[in-house]
Amino acid sequence: MSVLSVAHLGPTSYRDGLALQEALVGARAGGRTGDWLLYPDHPPVLTVGRSGSEASLKADPETLAKLGIEVFEVARGGDFTWHGPGQLVGYVICDLTARGRDLRRFLRDLERSLVAALGEWGLAGETVEGRTGVWVQGEKIASLGVAVRRWVSYHGFALNVAPDLSFFDLIHPCGLRGIHMTSLASRLGPDAPGLVEAREVVGRHLAQTLGHTGVRWASAEDARRESWPGGAEAEPARAAS
Helix, strand or coil, rough: CCCCCEEEEEEEEHHHHHHHHHHHHHHCCCCCCCCCCEEEEEEEEEEECCCCCCCHHHCHHHHHHCCCCCCEECCCCEEEEEEEHHHHHHECEEHHHHHHCHHHHHHHHHHHHHHHHHHHHHCEEEECCEEEEHHHHHHHEEEEEEEECCCCEEEEEECCCCHHHHHHHHHHHHHHCCEEEHHHHHHHHCCCEEEEEHHHHHHCCCCCCCCCCCCEEEEEHHHHCCCCCCCCCCCCEEECC
């Protein structure tokens, strides 16, 4: 198989990140580009998937407005989650036709990639039956939510590297009650990796798990250049959170 193209987008509004994903989905479905992993740096934002519930949002509109946090309804599966500084957000644009059109397998591959990456830092990541995501000693460290158009995936995962975990108090993360979120910084203290190292390690493991021969580090401009505006798409399949 080909290499996985990986790009750190830098500061990116959620709206702009979504537009780039959708453009790359069109390019991938049309055979104009290969698989991509995009790393945006989002300002604080809440997103909710198609299976989300208003009951999962604990903060009122006035509180969100004071914090400057927007809420986006998106096509991925899953419920409410938070993105923001200190979190490694990864959007995976992947041709699932070449992988047997197996969305559940793809989700498990994303989880396996994150568990393998955590292992490099001495953490025993684990999955929980019936709950998508990755956990460390009963606390959730990574969330997943994907969508598919024309059998090309988009959206992806969010790994907590060193975010302000108090933002998760605004929601019931992924619609789950009574869970605690954790991060690499919380678990490893001064030995925790930064975002630069986390991007490299996770990108390498994801490429290996998806069967790519390696990683091609690309620029944000490379990603934009290989994308295309696309047209109307069918209603996407969803899985996750």
